[in-house]
Each structure stands twice: as structure tokens, then as C-alpha cells.
Amino acid sequence: MQPSDLRIALFSGNYNYVLDGANLSLNRLVGYLLSQGAQVRVYSPTVDEPAFEPTGDLVSIPSAPIPLRPEYRFPLALTSRVRRDLEAFRPNVLHVSSPDVVSHRAISWARNRKIAAVASVHTRFDTYLAYYHLQWLEPVARAIMRRFYRRCDAIMAPAESTAAVLRAQRMNRDITIWARGIDRDRFNPERRDLGWRRDLGIADDEMVVAFLGRTVMEKGLDVFADAIHELEARKVAHRVLVIGDGPARPWFQQQLPDAIFLGQRTGEELAVALASADVLLNPSITESFGNVTLEALACARPVVAADSTGASNLVRDGESGILVEPTDIEGFADALEAYARNAELRARHGAAGLAFAQTMDWDRINAAVIRTYLRAIAKRERLARMTGR
Structure with a gap:
């Protein structure tokens, strides 16, 4: 089987209605698959005014706002309309990207028809519960995810x-x-713009600590704020630049009244803002992959990050950034202070991060998905021959 023989039904809980790293990755993947001659059909909740135009054919599935996070939607049902569309599309592989109810039903649909099913992991959903004081549900959540x-x-x-x-x-x-x-x-160091910084009132020699991402509590906003407070207590000169928006922005602004809040930025505006900072502080432990961390490294900015799944495979501790135990506020402040007092260290770690980012080629990475599809199809075909199911 060749890539051009693939017919992929992709189920997503958020394909394009909210801007985040997961759905940008999925859209880029679909673009790559289409360029290889594969056929793709995407099934996801939709809204009247999405964050960006979707890549490929998008079929809307019924959904409702999530109570604690109404900007996100919960897929409700694999309706007869969607099932008919699936039947007409005739996929030979199903790709699910979130462990929701509709994806569960889609996997059942595929298994009943001996169609291969592949899942991609984008977020550690089980870690979200602690931010909403629901950590007692973590064993249940993991059990549901394990079955999925x-x-x-x-x-x-x-x-x-x-x-x-x-x-x-x-x-x-x-x-x-x-x-x-x-x-x-x-995303590259050439985007750095001192004039842009000056327009914001930032001196050329001031170290700018950036936050990049949605301003939601599960991104570690409390740890970020506490680390900055500790830096202030030590009287270490710095500025804080917050790039992003979200429901917890008012709380974050209250915690960091002297910070510059840019709101959401995309495209070249985002690249300029990130490259014009001096260090990225990313305390999140909910990421399965730190897209913002990689973007900072590509801009030759060192990264101070929580030593967790989102960063430990990207940041080389002591070479391109500093990894800190997730709740070690003094450790985060120590790392930021080291960069504030040593511009040469920032430059050296930034150069190392840039060298790593230059190895992360999208086409080579997305080709691995095609290989997984083909292997899953072959596995499902072997199982069907052996067991008749």
C-alpha cells in the first residue's frame, strides 16, 4: 500500500475553533497527507467564527460547551448523519485525537468494520483535574483513557x-x-526587533521573561507568578511579557500588575514577540509536547521549564535551558536570576537551542504518521485473517 491509497477519517475534539498547538499540528498533518496524495475527512465540533480556516474537508459533529471551559466544546454523538458520511467516505484508517465520547463510538464503528484505528496523544488530560480540585477523579480518568x-x-x-x-x-x-x-x-532569531521592544517601553539591556500560551490555570500560571514574585523579592531586574489570552487573564494580570500583556498573537506578530524576549518561562506540566518551548528554542531563546513530559525531551538541561522540579519556586527563580546576571549564558544556551530546533523538520516528522497508519492497517488485516474479526 502507498500513501496515496490512504483514506483517513480524522476525529478531533477541536480542529480549528480554538487556536492551540494541538489543532495547529493536526491541520499541518492534514496538509502534509493531502500533499502525499492521501484522502482525508475531518470530523470535529465547529462554531460560527472559528479561530482559523480548516485544512481539508471538515464535517461538523454535534457538541456542547464544556461547563468549566466554555471556549472548548464536548463532542456529543456519532449521529446517523455522521455515520452516513463515514460510510460514503469509506476510510481504511481511523485517527482519533482526543479520548471523548464520539471518538469512543468512532473506534467501535471502525472495529465492527475491521478498519484500523490509531490515536494521537496531544494533552495529558488526567493532569488537568488537579487544577480544578478534582484530583480524586484521576484514577477513574486513567481507567477510561486506558480502555480507549x-x-x-x-x-x-x-x-x-x-x-x-x-x-x-x-x-x-x-x-x-x-x-x-x-x-x-x-520562528528564528532574525525576528528579534529592539525597536518593537522600545515601543513597549523595554530598554535594550532589560531581560524580558516571556510567557507564551493560553492564559488558563493548567498552564502553571500560579507557579509562573510565584517565580516572578521571588525574582522581585531578590531585586533582580527584569520585565515580564505575556503572549496569549484566555479565561484566567484577569487573575494573571492581578498577580503581575507590572507585566506587559499582549493578548493573542499569531503569525509574524507572534514570532517577533517571542524572538524579542530573552528567556521563556514555561512551568506547565500538562503538556505532552511543548510547542511553545520548541518555538522559543527556534528563536534562540533559552527556556526555563518544568521537568516534565512537555519539556524534558526538548530542553537539554544546562545546555539549551534549565529544567526545574515543577513546584520548586526558588528553583525557577534561581534559573531566571542566572540568566539575568549572565547575558553570555543566555546567548550560549540560545545558540544550543537553535541548533536543536533546526533538526525538527515537519515533513520528516509527519512521514512517521504515514508509517504508523500503514503498519496499523497491516496489523488489522493480519488479525482479521487470523481470527475472522
């Missing part, structure tokens, strides 16, 4: 650190890596 992922022929993790967690949790035996690439034409 074990029904797939293969699952794809974005980094080996995430794959190791999935193996330890017994999610599936067939776990491969689908990493994330970087648009080096967009």
Missing part, C-alpha cells in the same frame, strides 16, 4: 518522555513517536 487507547491498533505520543508515561500506565503496547516540527521561516 487499548482499543486502538497503535497510539502516537509526541515525545519519548510522554511515551514512557503511557507505557507505565499500560495504555497500549504499540506506542510510536509523532513529534512536532517547527516553521523555521517564521
